[in-house]
Amino acid sequence: MGAVRAIRHKAPSRWKVITISKFLVFLGSARDSTPPRPARLGLRVARQCQSQLAAMGHSVDLIDPLAIELPAVFKPHFAYAANAAPAALAELAGKIADADGYVMVSPEYNHSMSPALAHLLNHFGSSLFSYKPSAIVTYSAGQWGGARAAIGMRAFLSELGCLPVSAMIHLPKAQEVLTADGDFLEQIDADAWHGYFGRALAQLEWWAAAAHAHRTSEGTPIAAPAFSRDPSQRNAPELP
Numbered sequence: 001m002g003a004v005r006a007i008r009h010k011a012p013s014r015w016k017v018i019t020i021s022k023f024l025v026f027l028g029s030a031r032d033s034t035p036p037r038p039a040r041l042g043l044r045v046a047r048q049c050q051s052q053l054a055a056m057g058h059s060v061d062l063i064d065p066l067a068i069e070l071p072a073v074f075k076p077h078f079a080y081a082a083n084a085a086p087a088a089l090a091e092l093a094g095k096i097a098d099a100d101g102y103v104m105v106s107p108e109y110n111h112s113m114s115p116a117l118a119h120l121l122n123h124f125g126s127s128l129f130s131y132k133p134s135a136i137v138t139y140s141a142g143q144w145g146g147a148r149a150a151i152g153m154r155a156f157l158s159e160l161g162c163l164p165v166s167a168m169i170h171l172p173k174a175q176e177v178l179t180a181d182g183d184f185l186e187q188i189d190a191d192a193w194h195g196y197f198g199r200a201l202a203q204l205e206w207w208a209a210a211a212h213a214h215r216t217s218e219g220t221p222i223a224a225p226a227f228s229r230d231p232s233q234r235n236a237p238e239l240p
């Protein structure tokens with residue numbers, strides 16, 4: 001985490017020193033059936049984010065809700081005694097703590113963010129996500145690209161502590177933009193789409209490096225403590 005190396009960046013003649021960050025790309029789709037077609041459209045979007053961040057020199061891990069066995073009864077990671085959480089939760093908690101930033105890829109279901117993504121994220125406390133950036137990426141099979149879901153995601157991710165960068169990515173008709181492997185289709189303007197993704201991911205990269213440098217440098221104020229008992233800990237003091 002936070003290693004620094006020189007890589008070639010944009011213009012072939014320019015070398016720029018960048019911080020290598022660790023990113024998690026959360027895939028919001030847990031759907032594997034049709035209709036509507038195609039299923040798991042989000043995998044294409046997540047793969048494109050993953051390959052762009054990797055090409056920028058970063059380490060990227062895809063978090064797929066279908067690959068994570070959650071307990072049937074909702075019990076967040078922070079509700080277990082130390083070292084007593086199920087292995088899948090403990091492993092993901094470790095990855096979240098270790099990451100420098102997050103890409104949250106969500107379909108729009110009924111004008112809202114993916115319930116599977118919200119459910120997965122609800123398993124982890126804000127102390128694991130806080131003081132790191134996130135990027136909001138939404139998509140749909142129809143024409144709005146998940147923009148309505150994205151609005152709610154800003155509030156959700158802000159509350160979780162991983163503040164969303166200002167640029168967002170919305171993909172209308174994602175099946176007409178990306179192949180099943182997550183590459184841009186030949187008949188579209190791939191450079192324009194690449195640049196559109198790149199703007200948000202460059203903001204994420206910048207904030208991830210800045211937050212990492214701040215977290216690890218001397219003289220940084222101590223982070224506000226996470227609330228550990230119940231939500232009333234963040235209330236204003238009672239009036240006399």
Ligand SMILES: Cc1cc2nc3c(=O)[nH]c(=O)nc-3n(C[C@H](O)[C@H](O)[C@H](O)COP(=O)(O)O)c2cc1C
Pocket residue numbers: 029030031036037038039040041042043107108109110111112139140141142143144145146
């Ligand atoms: C339960 C459900 C609700 C949906 N609601 C919306 C919606 O509000 N807006 C929209 O543009 N598309 C909506 N769609 C269509 C999705 O954009 C489309 O099915 C997409 O492929 C979903 O992503 P996924 O395949 O990764 O699950 C909905 C699909 C489902 C299954």
